[in-house]
Every structure is written in structure tokens, then in C-alpha cells.
Amino acid sequence: MEPIIQVSNVWFKYPGEDPSVEYFVLRDINLSIGIGEYVAIIGPNGSGKSTLARMFNGLLLPNQGEIKIAGLATTTLENLWDIRKTVGMVFQNPDNQIVATTVRDDVAFGLENLGVPRSEMQKRISRALEAVGLSGMEESAPHYLSGGQKQRLSIAGILAMQPKVVVFDEATSMLDPQGRKEVLNLIASLHQSGTTVVHITHSAEEAFLAKRILVIAKGQIQLDLPRDELYKQSINLEKWGLEVPLPVQLHQRLIKRGIPLTDHVKSTEDLVMQIWKLLSKT
């Protein structure tokens, strides 16, 4: 099947920067994401992960190379609206992406832009609000919502436009633990319902919720692995200035202490199982 996101040989630098190689934010990125995948992109600050995300819906265009969304190149101006309809994007700051003065009007904003007829709009709005658990708050002012609720409202605004892909650009980084949990649960249920999810984050813990993880650093993709395989070598994450998930650290330390655990632990659950087995033996 044709990938929904196809990135080939993409180079990018912000305008005004020196044209030499070290100023390129992205250097020769190749990547393809299939329909229904749940991909996390992790990388330290300034690694180019957000820049890459913004290329997925044509907010930024590559200097070299090409990005195709469902077969449409982002560099062709006529494709831009179809591409933005296909790839929805949730940003970092919950306050700065709400346009309207009520919840309902904000969800409507994207639909109004698309020229969706009014009767259809009402159906889609109530469905989207239900999906994010904000039904009954249609008339509320965004100002009175919590951080998590604001971010869920932004997601509803995107869902109403019925995108095939939703990109979360560090969408949880400004939320409190409660709000973060709400949004992460919503991401999981989106994936369940068949939407392609790309989650950009600098938290390894969040990244490990995805099925496939890309590590990006210094403008290049360093690793592109299924979760289970990355788990085994996630001690390497430190190399790129990323935090190593706590269970991985624990695992490594236990081995160092001489506790007989196998090297190939695939996930936290796997680790817990092994420890259980070990404990019941003694």
C-alpha cells in the first residue's frame, strides 16, 4: 500500500542562514509512514523534529527533496489545501491555537474554512466533541477550560476536519500530569480508530507508547525501530541527550549488580515478568 507520508532526501534550512551544511536543520531525511501507524519522533531540543513535523502539512517546504502526502507533493501550491485537510496538526501551546470565543465556534473554524455545509457541520462538531469528551461544553468560553481541556478542544477542531493523519507537535509538553494523561489517552484511542498518529516529543516515556519510534538528532534520523527493539538499546538514548526510561535504567543496573536477567527485555511488562519469575524461583 502507498505510504500516507513519504519523505525523500529532504534538506531544510531556515531562510537567512548560512548555506553551508552545518546550518541545515534537516539533512537528507528519508522516511515513510504507512496508513494507521502510530509513530513517535523523539529528539533533543533543536534536533529538527518540529521542523520535520511542520513539513508534513506544508507549513514549511523543503529546500531540496520532496514530501508526498497521500501521493500529493507539498511543494505544489494547488495541493496545499488537500494536504492540510489530510494532515491535522496539534501544537504545543494550548492557548495559542484556539481562535473563537466558544468551544463550538472553535471546532467550527476549520470546517468553515473548508466550506462544509452548515447541517453537516453541526453533525461533525457534536461527533468531534463527543470523541474528545467535551460534549455539553459547547457554549463554554475557552478561557474557562483547563490546559488539558483546551488541548482536547484543539484536537476536536482537527478531528472535525476528518484528517487521515494527526501530528502532535509536543502537544503534551505544556500540560500538567492530569492534562497529559487525558491527551495521551486520546492519542491512543485515535490510533485504535485507525487514524495515523505522529507524536513529536522529547519525552522517551511518551515515545514508548507508540508502535514505532524514530530518534532524530543533529538533523538526521539516528534510529528508526519498532518499540520492542528500541527498548533493548534505549540506554543509547543518553548519547543524544535524551532521558532513558526508568525501567530501562533499572534493568541495566540490576544486570550490573549481577542479578541474572536476560539482555533482551522488550518492554516494561517483559521486565516485570522476568523479575517475578526470578523472585518466585528464590
Place this chain on the structure above:
Amino acid sequence: MNQLVIGQYVPGRSLIHQLDPRAKLAFVFAYMILVFFANNIASYGLLLFFSACTIYLSQIPLRIFSASLKPILFLILVMILFHLFLTKGGQVLFHFSFLTIYEEGVRQAVFISLRLILLVLTASLLTFTTSPMDLTDGLENMLHPFTRFGLPAHEFALMMSIALRFIPTIWDETEKIKKAQMARGADFESGHIFRRVKSYIPVLIPLFISAFRRAEDLALAMEARCYRGGINRTKLRELHFSTKDLGLVIIFAFLVLGICLLRE
């Protein structure tokens, strides 16, 4: 915060709330002009009676209206004093050394303050009974014919609604920055007026920077949601002229007739 947001919307289901925002806007505009034609007790009486009726019909507590008058109280007071002592004409009512109050002065003082009160009450009634979204929608709709002459009606309305959306957000931020600066020893309370104004500079600069960042973020988010100006846009909110709105035209005709008959 209530003090700052001029003309907050007071949700309700009264007859006045239900009127079409365009009808209300047009009526208020015409009514405000009409207020300037009143020139005696009878004509002012008619307008006051009408305003009292609309306030009663709006089912909004009187104290909210009186709160809306508070900011202009000082202005009214100045106007009254101004007219009392400076307007000449008619009988002398009061004389004490250099102070002389004429009959005409009292008349003008009463009428001018009544006029101001009427204007503010009418404007408040409009904003109290019409939600900001309806108001901007109505405005956009009414300005639409002028787009032919290059007036960006849609952009203007969107700008207004974004401004309304961000007033509370930026207000909160101001408070936060103020507290942060106070924690570093900033003093907003003491000193003469210039000093106090100057002490707000460390609040305003971060506020401006953050507002620009917000604007950039918002523009990006809007673009990501396929915003491309007013072309090919549909609207969730629909405006309907009803018979009630037609009633406003008739009422206005009667008011004009009444003023014409009553004024001198």
C-alpha cells in the same frame, strides 16, 4: 476583570436577546442619532421611558446597568459643573460673588447628562444582550456590501473576535507578569503618577513580546486548519430576520414621529 471588559455579554433568553444582531446594531446606531434630536423635557421623557422599557424587557439586573454607568460618572459630573457655571441665558437662579447660575445652565446640565446616560445605556444594552460572536457576525454581514469597495469585512470581524477571545488570556498574563516583577521588588503602588506609569514598563515589554509570539503561533495554527481568508467559507452561525426584528423598524418609526412632535 469585570471593570476592564467593556460591555460584557450577559447570557439570557429575553426578547431582546433573541433579536437579530444586525437589527439591533442598526437600531442602536439610528437610536443614538435620534437621541441628539431631543431638546425638551417631553422628548427626553419619551426616550427615557423607551430605554426603561428595553432594560425591563432585557431581564438583566439593574445593578449591571448602573455598573456600566460608573466609569462615566466623573465625565457626567464635569459636564454638569461646566454647564451650570458657564452656560448663560434665561433667568438668574443663583448668584454668589463670581458664581452665577442661569436657568439655561441648569437646563443644559440636565439634558447633556441625560443624553450621555441614554447613549451609554443603549450601547450597554446592545453588548449585554448580544454575544460577541453574534455581534461580530452581524457586523461582518452588514459590512459585506462594502467589500466591493475594498473593505475587508471578513478580516475585520475575525480580528474583532480574536481580540475578544484573547482579552482574558492576556489579562491573566498581565497579572502573572505583574506578580513576577513584584517578586523581584517592583513597586506599582507608590510614587507620583509618572513614576507609577513608568513602573509599568517592565510589565508591558514582556507582555508585548508574548503577544507577538501568541500571534505567530495562532497564525500558524489557523493556517494548519486551512484558513485562507474569507473565500469559499461557510458559516456555522446563521442570522435570521424575524417578525420581531421588523417590529424594531415600526417602533423606531414611532419614536421618530414622537420626537418630531414633542421637540421644540
